[in-house]
Amino acid sequence: MINFNRFKLDNGLTVLVHEDHTTAMAVVNILYKVGARDESPEQTGFAHLFEHLMFGGSINIPNYDAPLQSVGGENNAFTSNDITNYYITLPSNNLETAFWLESDRMLSLAFSEQSLEVQRQVVCEEFKQRYLNQPYGDVWLKLRPLAYKVHPYRWATIGKELRHIEEAKMEDVKAFFQKFYTPQNAIMVVAGDVNLEEVKALAEKWFGDIPAGNAYERNLPQEPKQEEARFESVEADVPVDALYIAFHGPDRLSPDYYATDLISDLLSRGSSSRLYRSLVKENQVFSEINAYMMGSIDTNLFVVEGKPLPHISLEDAEKHIWTELEKIKSELVAENELQKVKNKVESTMLFAELSILDKAMNLAFFEMLSKAEDYNQDVAKYSAVTIEDIHRVANSLFVKENSSTLFYKS
């Protein structure tokens, strides 16, 4: 349970405040409602490149990082297919420094050519380090376009190819900023050793005069229902074969999201889970196997991935996975097995409440999704999932026509 207060500035900026005086630190987390799904297919990777440019100096402050480090703070950011999230952690008595820095870059960036030049290179190196120069690093560059044909989830946040990053121009950077980096497209959460009145005053002082900008109307092409099983096989210089099966699943706001998430827990969370027990321990088929949901806002992917042992072919490995999936479709899950994954959700939530940064990010995410109050309903929603829900959702999910299978051959 996280307590918080909410207020909104005239320019549309939403602010949430969570007080936790057990710490001497404060967090300022700003979520911008823009991710890789908002990019043009010709300029993929742009939201993430832009995130890097947010550290290249703002209109009145040439260097973002040093003033923050000077007051004992640190910061980072991440971009997903759905959002871009920036966060600062700093000693609470220096909270105002965070407001100064964050408000200035929401007001306007410096748009430095040198920063664009360098960060293009840095992002290209990140592309290589994470996706191209790693065993299995390019899996998502292949699996996304196999599973999605229409929705912009068909490309990864890093982008489709290096060229899109290399060709990014300053005019695109400026247009992106105008369109997405407005107060009304942002949610700010201030958490930790802070108090509401102090935050109200600081927010008004530093963010109050930033122009509201224009509202962004998201209108993304939605993925049509998949009608046929898809398959692709690739070869790469890796020592071990790998197998990926992706199913389309419910969007984040669907009531079935929770049952789907629990199905992934039943299949693969912890060493008592079904796939691990059956296919790693009892039958020696895989050296590792996992099932998880992407957690995307729009239509999700539910992924089962594994690396078979040397004597097992990918075809056989795939059959073994399907046997387990058929089992969860045909047999009702036992009461205590379902209770087990619900208990794990409960303890995981307790961990999430140990960290002010985790709390701030969760509040921001739920505020963007629906409203922050819903974060506090999450455990109850998992608890409400029934045996019948699991059965019904597994049957709609694990259908060949809803699957995209990737063989990654050594």
Next chain:
Amino acid sequence: MLNRTVAPHFKEIKDVNLVEPEKMVYANGLKTFIFQAPDLDLIKLEFTFDNILLKEELATLNPVLSSMLREGTESLTSKQIADTVDFYGAYLMPEYSFDQSSLTVYTMHKYVDKILPILADILQHSIIPQAELDTHIRNNKQSLQISLQKNDVLARRNFYKEVFKGTRYGVLPTEETYDAIERAHIVELYRKQIQPANCNLFIAGNIDANLKSLIATLFGQEWENTHELVKKTSLEFQPYSSELLIKEKPEALQSAVRLGGLTINRRHIDFPALQFVNTLFGGFFGSRLMRNIREEKGYTYSIGSYIGNLRHTGFITIASEVGVDVTQNTLSEIQKEFEILRNEKTSEEEIALVRNYMQGMLLGSLESIFSHVDKFKAVYFSGLGTEYYQYYSYILKDMNADKVQDIAQRYFDYDKLFKVVVGKI
């Protein structure tokens, strides 16, 4: 009118207040440290064992023992352990590091009495089932094969092998070491290592009287020593090469670059000052290496310099993955930064920034009671007390340009470092 060009006034960063644990030693030699957090619904118990080596060159057996602790006792199968731990929403995590192995459990307070008997059973009656051991070896060989495709992993292994050669720290798992594992060795290691006199137990959370007495019974009384405690030996480190080792990977898009060598550890009086200079040099996002090699030149996504603290030595290591076309330039730039660090006076402004940053990080590292445990362990295993952190804060405040240069000249010598590139140069 708001003047946005001027930073808000800086306020001094507070010193940390560390939680002191309740300490006790049971008759069986088990040392216990309790960190109270009455409002917390989670409890952590961490059983930490000094690594006992059958032989120095058999150091790869210790991580295997650690993982095998979850895999079966005289009365519980691997599956039963997993089912029960998961059912109660607990986490049971074997961990291994150069000097210690540990078994950690996180559990909700309301289920702690269901979980502790399993731990007691594991600590006293593990049997290391052959079938589970075979599975473990087979799966780990496969993940090793994959790791060995990664240039950064290869660079790190080359570094450990050279700098720590002749000691346990330089012994790395290979397919051959996995093939040579015998169950009898793991069982012997279990008897010698997993016993109360070789254990420190760290407990954090809401530890009431009932729980204390359960802990005393299960771990203080019923748990018996199984072997005479093996005497600790000191390690002899050998001179290592300072030549550049190149492991050619013709297909590489990036090279993994790693440099480093032995240095002092936390027991040494200069350690906080060394950490200060290392932070300034390559230890955070605003460090000189990051600013030069990433933020000015765009050669890499990340570069960092790190000081490791081990029981028998310390080490410094600098690592990055860089475009193959700029690998040579990166090495030259790193060398240049060493020269600047040794030969030029650092500005007071930069020193103040690093000082404040490190004070902020120290304050921020105390998030929950669990981080107080980590802080305590870090000094305890170096034979120090929590007053170390006052000394650490004092040193941060005391650093100036002369002291930075003095540390640089004594501990930062590019020519003496071992250097390896995996990729292309």
